Amino acid sequence: MVAGLVQLRVSDDPQRxxxxxRTLIREASARGADLVLTxxxxxxxxxxxxxxxRVLRPEDQDDTLAALRSDARELGIWLLIGSLxxxxxxxxxxxxxxxxxxIAPDGQIRAxxxxxxxxxxxxxxxxxxxxxxxxxxxxxxxxASGPWPVGMTVCYDLRFAQLYRDLAKAGAxxxxxxxxxxxxxxxxxxxxxLRARAIETGAWVLAPAQCxxxxxxxxxxxKPRRSHGHSLAVDPWGRVVADGGTExxxxxxxxxxxxxxxxxxxxxxxxxxxxYSAP
Numbered sequence: 001m002v003a004g005l006v007q008l009r010v011s012d013d014p015q016r017x018x019x020x021x022r023t024l025i026r027e028a029s030a031r032g033a034d035l036v037l038t039x040x041x042x043x044x045x046x047x048x049x050x051x052x053x054r055v056l057r058p059e060d061q062d063d064t065l066a067a068l069r070s071d072a073r074e075l076g077i078w079l080l081i082g083s084l085x086x087x088x089x090x091x092x093x094x095x096x097x098x099x100x101x102x103i104a105p106d107g108q109i110r111a112x113x114x115x116x117x118x119x120x121x122x123x124x125x126x127x128x129x130x131x132x133x134x135x136x137x138x139x140x141x142x143x144a145s146g147p148w149p150v151g152m153t154v155c156y157d158l159r160f161a162q163l164y165r166d167l168a169k170a171g172a173x174x175x176x177x178x179x180x181x182x183x184x185x186x187x188x189x190x191x192x193x194l195r196a197r198a199i200e201t202g203a204w205v206l207a208p209a210q211c212x213x214x215x216x217x218x219x220x221x222x223k224p225r226r227s228h229g230h231s232l233a234v235d236p237w238g239r240v241v242a243d244g245g246t247e248x249x250x251x252x253x254x255x256x257x258x259x260x261x262x263x264x265x266x267x268x269x270x271x272x273x274x275x276y277s278a279p
Contacts, residue, residue: 003252005206005207012044012216022067026075039180039210040210048219082154099115113141115157116163118156153175158197178209180210202263212246230246233253
């Protein structure tokens, strides 16, 4: 199978973002990708709650989702939409969802995954994030029936190793990690964590990313955010086999399914769990 990792530099305006996303998905398909993956925040990257409330839509009204489902059907590809920011119909929780979708070649939604772990961190005295103030966390891990079994995760989930182990033990052969890693933590941790997750699970890890400085068209007074880029594909032995660099574009990588079985037979750690007392 051939995968195409789409690297984006979205703004705070979903309507401006969609054309470039569709163009790169078509490029990936034209270059032979059977599975195309986009990053976290495919429709919008915006931290202003009032603007989010104004421009975000529920899943069944979201223009990006409708368009990308149509493209998957037209192109006959599997499409992993890294995540979309969406309104929900939850009467108990008015926060938004950060939701990843796996779209089948017929355009149908094969699986949905709401990001489990919220990025609530203080990176430095001048850089902090409180994702949970606007987004509600998901409640369930998701193993999708795709071209191969796919374990779906998003960005900050990457730091929670047990999630990936559970997905691999449930049968995942591909682990998807669409992300919008910021520059600071991306430079320090992105590659090493992705390689660790691949080594620990013996799975392919596919991580399409946002990159560069994101424009604020709707909120021009807000400080622009920067993302690390470097969409990565890591093989089941932990080798980086593709790196998308720091500009928007498409990275193509051929996936060998036999590599999963080979890595897991050489280091069968998924079968070596032991019960132990907590410290």
